[in-house]
Amino acid sequence: MTQRIVIVGASLGGLRAAEALRAQHFAGEIVVIGDEVHAPYNRPPLSKEVLADQVSHEAVAFRQRASVSDVIWHLGDAAQSLSGTTVTTQSGTRFDADGVVIATGIRPRTIPLAGAASRRMTLRTLDDAVALRKRLQPGAKVLVVGAGFIGCEVAATATTLGCQVSVVAVDEEPMIRPLAVSFGAALRQRHEARGVTFHLGAGIQAIDETPEGAAATLDDGTQLEASVIVEAIGSIPNVEWLEGQGFDLTDGVLCDNDMRVIGGEHVVAVGDVARFPNPLFDDAPRRIEHWNIPTDTARRAVTTLLGDLGLGEGSKESFTPMPAFWSDQFDLRLQAFGLPGLAGNEPSDVTIECGDLSGDVVVAYRNHGRLVGIVGIGFNKELQALRAEIGMAR
């Protein structure tokens, strides 16, 4: 009988899992279930060059390897439940499988306040980007809530498009969690110099509809008018369809170091939704929302799944993917490796390795003397050299 593997989630992680199955000689049937109607596409440009330019599926679609031309794409229908290795979708279609790959990613969290619904948007999907792009007209007042990477990228792109942009966040500085206060403050100044206004350390009390659009009221009573509000305050893993299986769904789906879902049999997970320990740092399971992780985890998860199904050797080496991240904001490109957010609280834990914070710079993040992350603007060569030291004692 032909064997079948079902992949749920038709984005980067799902595509890479399908490609890995073929690369690792799985000859059976591969079905990819996705709730979006689009074939897999690249998300990072949706807040950067593509948002600034023209948003279309052609601009962001992933090239697919020839080896996956026979994959069955079941798109526009969400998986509703899992039972063992059987997936049932919203439309009632049932897929029995020998193995399941969970690749359902995350969705944006939204502000738990009602009001001005038609003015509020989030940015995760191509459809979100198309809708947002329409609102980013020159002169439009844009309010970005959240000062993480996506919030800051949207602020930069909208400013470049001629919008008047304010950013509100409860944090003391933008991108503070991974980057620390000093670097965050330096980046804020660079945004301010280009016209972005920040309201930091501020929560939102209310959002109301107004004749011009919407008004947000901050904790201190400040009122901010906007024609569009972009909510970029974090994410929620898409795990509801996995309930009732005995999995740990506390924050994503808990996996072992081989990407096996704990509590499942012949079920693995990849990408943003997977919480797994990475011995490069420690034994604490974490989700990593970085673009390179779906590819790395897909390869490992497939090796594990095929091994468990008796179709491969599995792997005995521990799995230690290097998180890699970048962000484009105005003319600045940040590149990061490792997990800078794991830095300790000592002043000596965050150091400038080259350059300075007002220009090109490399910042190193340490914890008890161990390099855990590096972030740079420019200095490509130096960054590449330091990357090799991440995880090692120094």
Place this chain on the structure above:
Amino acid sequence: MKIVVDMNVCQDHGQCVFAAPEIFSLDDDGHLVYQSDVDEALREKAEDAADVCPLQAIVVED
């Protein structure tokens, strides 16, 4: 096998350098340099490099 990198798109991320150092490297200014004619034995590595390029700038041709 031929490798083509769209240098208008490439932003010197250097992810490809880690995936396939036999093919890709950064010069002293931190800009990408690569070999365009590559031995068939490196196909898997070349495909890996194409996968990890955040700008999807690398095309592996037959």
